[in-house]
Amino acid sequence: MTGKINGSFDISNIIKYISPSASSYAELLCLGFAIYFLSKDKAPFWRITIWYLIVVILTEMIGKYCAITYRINLFVYNIYSLFELSYVTYGFYTFIKQYSNVKKWIIGIYTAIILIYITFTIMYGINVYNAFTISIMSVVFVICGLFYFYLLLKDENYIDLKFHPAFWWVGGALIFYFGSTLANFFDDIIQQKFLGKYNTRDIIYSTLNFFLYGFWAYSFICRARQRK
Amino acid sequence: MSLILLASFVFLLMPIFLLLYIRSYNRHKKNHFLEKQNMQQRFESEMLQTRIEVQDQTMQSIATELHDNVGQLLSLTTLTLNSVNLNDGDKAKKKIDNSLSLVNKSIKELRELAKLLHGEQLVENGIGHAIDQEINWLNKTGAYEVKTNNLLIEKQIASPDKDLIILRLLQEIINNIIKHAQATHIQIDSYLEDNALHLKVIENGIGFNPEEIKARKSGMGLNSIYKRIEMINGKLALNSAPGEGTSISIEIPYP
Numbered sequence: 145m146t147g148k149i150n151g152s153f154d155i156s157n158i159i160k161y162i163s164p165s166a167s168s169y170a171e172l173l174c175l176g177f178a179i180y181f182l183s184k185d186k187a188p189f190w191r192i193t194i195w196y197l198i199v200v201i202l203t204e205m206i207g208k209y210c211a212i213t214y215r216i217n218l219f220v221y222n223i224y225s226l227f228e229l230s231y232v233t234y235g236f237y238t239f240i241k242q243y244s245n246v247k248k249w250i251i252g253i254y255t256a257i258i259l260i261y262i263t264f265t266i267m268y269g270i271n272v273y274n275a276f277t278i279s280i281m282s283v284v285f286v287i288c289g290l291f292y293f294y295l296l297l298k299d300e301n302y303i304d305l306k307f308h309p310a311f312w313w314v315g316g317a318l319i320f321y322f323g324s325t326l327a328n329f330f331d332d333i334i335q336q337k338f339l340g341k342y343n344t345r346d347i348i349y350s351t352l353n354f355f356l357y358g359f360w361a362y363s364f365i366c367r368a369r370q371r372k
Numbered sequence: 373m374s375l376i377l378l379a380s381f382v383f384l385l386m387p388i389f390l391l392l393y394i395r396s397y398n399r400h401k402k403n404h405f406l407e408k409q410n411m412q413q414r415f416e417s418e419m420l421q422t423r424i425e426v427q428d429q430t431m432q433s434i435a436t437e438l439h440d441n442v443g444q445l446l447s448l449t450t451l452t453l454n455s456v457n458l459n460d461g462d463k464a465k466k467k468i469d470n471s472l473s474l475v476n477k478s479i480k481e482l483r484e485l486a487k488l489l490h491g492e493q494l495v496e497n498g499i500g501h502a503i504d505q506e507i508n509w510l511n512k513t514g515a516y517e518v519k520t521n522n523l524l525i526e527k528q529i530a531s532p533d534k535d536l537i538i539l540r541l542l543q544e545i546i547n548n549i550i551k552h553a554q555a556t557h558i559q560i561d562s563y564l565e566d567n568a569l570h571l572k573v574i575e576n577g578i579g580f581n582p583e584e585i586k587a588r589k590s591g592m593g594l595n596s597i598y599k600r601i602e603m604i605n606g607k608l609a610l611n612s613a614p615g616e617g618t619s620i621s622i623e624i625p626y627p
Contacts (some may be wrong), residue, residue, distance in 0.1 A: 223536060289387075293394055302405035305398050315391045323384035334376055348380045355384070 168204045171190040174357035174364075175201055181368040189238040190367055193360075196231040199224070219270040227255055229281055232317060239310040243295035257281055279328040282321040287320035309367035316359025323352045418603055419533060426495075428541050433509060434485055449474040457567045479514045499535040499569070500524030502560055506542055515549075516558050523563040531627035537600050538571065538624065539617040544593050545620055547571050553577025553618065567627035581611045 151313045166247055175197040183192045203224040210217035252309045262276045268274075296303070305311045327348045334344040447615075452471045454463045475500055488503070494503050505520055509519050550557055555577035562571045594610075601608045606624035 292392075293390070297394065297397055297401075302398070302402050303400075305395055311394075315387070318390070319384060319387040323380060324385045326380045330376055337376075339374070339377065344377060347377065350548050351384065 149170050168201065169359040170353050171200050171204065174361045177364045179360040182366040185367065185371060189235060192231065192234065195363075196227065201229050216271055218273045222265070222270055222274050225274060225278055225281070226261070229254070229261075232285055235317070236285065236292065236312060239314060240288065240292050240295065242347055243299060253284055257284065273331065274330040275328055279325070282325050282328055282333065285317060285321040286325065289314050289321070307366045309363040309370060312363035312366060316356045316363065319359065320352045320356035323355070324348070385442060389522050415603060418600065419536065422536055422600065425530070426493070426536065426540050426543065433604065437481065438487055441484070442478050442613070445478040445481065447475050449478070452457070469591065495535045495539055498527065498528055498530055499538055500562070502535065502539045503542060503553065503560070505540070507560055510546055517556060519559045521561045521563070524569070527564060529627045534604050534624060534626060538569065539606055540624065541597055541600060542571065544597055547595065549573075549575050549577065552580070555617065564626060567625060569624045571622040576617040579616045579618055581614060582610050582612055
């Protein structure tokens, strides 16, 4: 997610901000792919994916709207983090459970992150960007992704990865969360820095979003193919 | 700042390289998988071939037995019955009794044959019984002095695929002895030791030069014996020299 836009209060700009920005084009495109390829899917995870992507788009819109209207939108992204945490955790659970029984671990980790999130929110309020929880979440997701790949490599059965939806989904998530680790750690610094007229944070996240949603969109195609 | 951008770029590249590595590893896995599948297919086709050969051998035994044994007995019965003179009561009774005993003998022989027909079941009863059956048939020919020490009969363990191959190996070895060895004395030992099945066949035939036979590549089904032993991770030791008989010792991980 990009987020954190400092907009000026201007009615003509509201419409402009609600319409998709460069980075949310990837999200919109991914949602389009999800609706087209996954709407007939019976598996709960892939059905939830469509709803999650709708939440992503709505978050972007509400985020921008709030930035203009209330001059603060961090709470929108903080709330969105909960959706992100739940969806991605569920995704990893869905794929890892094919190889190993990790239900207890996943529930434990999920609960721990939620507790950290709540503690942070109580301490600093909902309007402070919860970079701490998001950093921990990223690290956990990177570990989950690497663990999935480890299990995939260890498994004796051969799978054609070119058309294996789980591989691409986890691949996208791994690139995004691994790539964003630095950005999360130095969140305070990079959002003040600009490369020309572009915010460093925007550059990093736009690139990562491009990979994340690109990989996911392709995983939806693979999933539709697998279903056939 | 550009340092952070650069570092982020590296952090972005790392998972991409990881994905590429996984893909390339997976390709190796695919090759390995295909190879394994191939080996499995070869194993199955070899098993099928073995099964066919065992059946073939059984059929041959049956044909020989029908022709040489049951056929002769029944012909003799017909001749005896034909020569019965009903006017001579005593002689007729004797001849009819003789015929009856011949028919009974035929029935016994046929029962034995029926047992043989269950070639597959032979193995199912355990490799010990299968080996025993083979030795019985060899004994029946009367051409050899056969000494056996089959300790596998009491064993309860089995390994269907290996049993079939072991039976076929023994059949092939016995065939070779009958066809080429000109032996008069055969000793067959079989036992289990240290999770391995041992089968030893020693005969006092004319012997041969193993290197020569191996190089010929056509001889005596020896190559197929080696191939099958290798297939079930077994070992074969062959000792022979012209004029000095042959001993074959087989060791197969079992079950």
